[in-house]
Amino acid sequence: MQEINQNVQTLMVQGTTSDAGKSTLATALCRYYYRKGIKVVPFKPQNMALNSAVTVDGGEIGRAQAVQAVACRLEPHTDMNPVLLKPNSDKTAQVIIHGKASENLSAKEYHQFKKQAMQAVLQSHKRLTEQYQMVVVEGAGSPAEINLREGDIANMGFAETVDCPVILIADIDKGGVFAHIVGTLELLSATEQQRIVGFVINRFRGDMALLQPGIDWLEQRTGKPVLAVLPYLHDFYLDAEDSVALNKYQQTPKAGFNIVIPHFPRISNHTDFDALLLHPDINVQFEKGPENYLAADLIILAGSKSVRDDLQWLKNSGWVDFINKHLRYGGKVLGVCGGFQMLGDCIHDPKGIEGKPGSSAGLGLLEMQTCLQSEKCLQNVSGYLTFENIEIKGYEIHAGITQGEALKNPMMMLAGKPEGAISKDNQVIGTYLHGLFDSAKAADSLLGWAGYKKQQAIDLDNLREAGINLISDTLEENFDFTKLEQQLNIFYSS
Numbered sequence: 001m002q003e004i005n006q007n008v009q010t011l012m013v014q015g016t017t018s019d020a021g022k023s024t025l026a027t028a029l030c031r032y033y034y035r036k037g038i039k040v041v042p043f044k045p046q047n048m049a050l051n052s053a054v055t056v057d058g059g060e061i062g063r064a065q066a067v068q069a070v071a072c073r074l075e076p077h078t079d080m081n082p083v084l085l086k087p088n089s090d091k092t093a094q095v096i097i098h099g100k101a102s103e104n105l106s107a108k109e110y111h112q113f114k115k116q117a118m119q120a121v122l123q124s125h126k127r128l129t130e131q132y133q134m135v136v137v138e139g140a141g142s143p144a145e146i147n148l149r150e151g152d153i154a155n156m157g158f159a160e161t162v163d164c165p166v167i168l169i170a171d172i173d174k175g176g177v178f179a180h181i182v183g184t185l186e187l188l189s190a191t192e193q194q195r196i197v198g199f200v201i202n203r204f205r206g207d208m209a210l211l212q213p214g215i216d217w218l219e220q221r222t223g224k225p226v227l228a229v230l231p232y233l234h235d236f237y238l239d240a241e242d243s244v245a246l247n248k249y250q251q252t253p254k255a256g257f258n259i260v261i262p263h264f265p266r267i268s269n270h271t272d273f274d275a276l277l278l279h280p281d282i283n284v285q286f287e288k289g290p291e292n293y294l295a296a297d298l299i300i301l302a303g304s305k306s307v308r309d310d311l312q313w314l315k316n317s318g319w320v321d322f323i324n325k326h327l328r329y330g331g332k333v334l335g336v337c338g339g340f341q342m343l344g345d346c347i348h349d350p351k352g353i354e355g356k357p358g359s360s361a362g363l364g365l366l367e368m369q370t371c372l373q374s375e376k377c378l379q380n381v382s383g384y385l386t387f388e389n390i391e392i393k394g395y396e397i398h399a400g401i402t403q404g405e406a407l408k409n410p411m412m413m414l415a416g417k418p419e420g421a422i423s424k425d426n427q428v429i430g431t432y433l434h435g436l437f438d439s440a441k442a443a444d445s446l447l448g449w450a451g452y453k454k455q456q457a458i459d460l461d462n463l464r465e466a467g468i469n470l471i472s473d474t475l476e477e478n479f480d481f482t483k484l485e486q487q488l489n490i491f492y493s494s
Contacts, residue, residue: 009134009135010134010165011135011136011137011167011488012159013026013029013169014142014143014156014167015142015169015170016142016144016169016170016181020171020180021200021202021230022169023068024202024471025167025169025200025230025475026042026064026136027042027064027067027071027468028471028475029136029475030072031468031469031471031472033136034072034073035472039133040133040134040135041072041131041136042065042068042069042071042072042080043065043081043125043128043135043136043137044065044137045083045140046121046140046154047065047085047140048084048087048093048140049062049084049085049086050086050268050305051271052268052269053076053395054378054380054396054397055077055078055080055099056076056077057077057099058099058378058379059100060084060096060099060376061076061080061081062081063239065080065138067239067464067468068136071468078098078124080124082120082124083096083117083121084096086305087305088306089266089309092106092107095113097117098120098123098124099378100376101376111150118151121153122161137158137159139166142184156189156195159192159195160195163195164195165488165491165492166195166196168181168184169201170184170200170201172203173202173205177201177214178217194494195491197227198224198483199222200226200228201215201226201229202230203230203232204232208229215229225483225487227480227483228478229478230478233471233474236470236471237460237464237467238468238471239271240270256281257282258283258295258297258298259273259276259282259283259297259299260287260290260299260300261285261299261300262286262287262302262314263286263287263288264304266305266306266310268302268303268338269336269397270302271435272336272435273302274437279457280456281452281454288317289317289318289319290317290321290322298332298333298334299323299332299334300339301333301334302337303337303339303397304337304338304339304342305338306355307341307372307400308347308355308358308360309355310338310342311342311347312360320363323363327365327428330427332428332449332450333427333428334429335366336432336433336436337431338398340402340420340432341370341400342362343365344363344402345361345368345369346360346369347362347369347370347371347372349371350371350372351372351374353373354372365428366404366421366423366428367406368402368406369402369403369404370402371403372399373399374399375399377396379396381394381419383412383414383416385446386411386413386422387411387422388448388449390445391439391442392414392433392442393438393439393442394433394435394436394438395433395434396433396434402432406421406423407420407421409421409424410422411429411430414433419432419433426449437457438459439459440459441457443458444456
């Protein structure tokens with residue numbers, strides 16, 4: 001076992017399935033303990049996500065841990081998520097250790113790499129325990145994945161190594177909640193079962209009197225308490241950490257401004273558009289093909305983890321003709337990060353950073369070309385839009401260096417330097433900046449450029465804070481913290 005600082009409690013949240021509510025519960029716990037005056041910090045040993053955030057120490061971590069840092073009133077730091085996996089394809093992923101890209105590995109290669117990854121995890125955990133009173137840990141997926149148990153660093157492998165207690169959360173809205181909980185327990189070893197201090201049933205809607213017999217049975221069967229039954233919460237906002245699920249992001253069409261976003265196979269940082277999805281008068285559609293959407297006021301090309309592959313997909317799917325026709329009729333196009341690179345004349349990847357080495361012709365809408373490099377640009381930046389002198393802030397995560405005539409007409413000034421590009425006809429703009437719609441004034445300005453003139457953009461920072469407070473308030477109302485403390489005392493005394 002790793003030597004534990006006895007003044008620090010490490011509490012881990014694991015789930016019976018993916019999307020059981022681990023991130024939300026960990027975020028709520030972070031804010032709860034912060035409110036109690038405890039110096040608390042979030043932690044996720046290993047994360048797999050294409051949505052990431054730039055940290056104060058110049059690295060990148062999963063977006064969920066950045067939100068949890070906000071819940072703790074902390075700046076995101078790479079120690080909060082020491083191992084981040086960003087899929088390049090169905091079989092390989094970029095491995096990011098302590099915020100920096102290490103190498104691209106297949107699943108088999110990463111399995112062999114886990115011992116090295118675990119050392120990075122333990123180093124980060126140790127540093128956090130030396131600075132904070134409480135570490136709230138989020139697991140990944142399910143601890144009962146038999147094929148992933150050997151060398152596990154994300155769930156029980158980590159919990160066993162640092163000897164921490166675990167809360168197991170299950171989603172009742174999916175159905176089969178008691179089978180999920182009991183089945184997960186049955187697939188754990190005896191020592192792993194012992195470190196589970198209680199259960200949380202998530203997303204309940206109905207009559208508690210009808211659920212109570214099931215709770216009584218579960219507690220009698222397992223000898224472990226149900227610490228909370230959390231209600232299904234509607235209409236609250238927290239940043240998503242995973243790639244877009246199309247059914248989640250489809251909106252009921254409404255009269256208003258139409259934005260179409262081609263849904264790349266490797267789309268990344270789609271949280272750039274959360275403020276647009278929440279806008280009261282804007283239709284946002286993530287689409288696989290242009291045949292599904294006949295009209296658009298603005299087309300946005302999003303970020304991509306494999307830019308050349310997604311560019312080829314764009315061409316194969318018929319999007320190029322749709323974009324060109326859209327521009328002929330006076331429409332506007334915005335490219336963000338990888339989408340910005342696609343707008344140029346050419347993308348070069350001589351070292352095979354994102355796939356096979358080679359070059360790809362871009363869309364030719366901006367006079368520039370990009371060369372992918374091993375070293376990523378990772379920074380939080382602020383400045384102003386050049387076409388309206390409106391303040392803007394966000395972050396950059398990209399591996400390319402872009403050069404060309406188009407950059408002489410920049411879209412914005414960031415930290416005193418020109419950034420991005422505006423086409424000569426003012427119909428196409430592009431930038432490396434993520435989060436450009438998060439500020440209401442900047443969003444209104446960008447939407448105004450695209451033809452939408454009303455001033456009613458969403459302030460995402462305020463909305464996120466309201467969401468964190470809502471889930472924390474709900475936790476306080478429904479979670480038996482007295483029972484949790486009793487279980488923790490039993491755990492640490494045994």
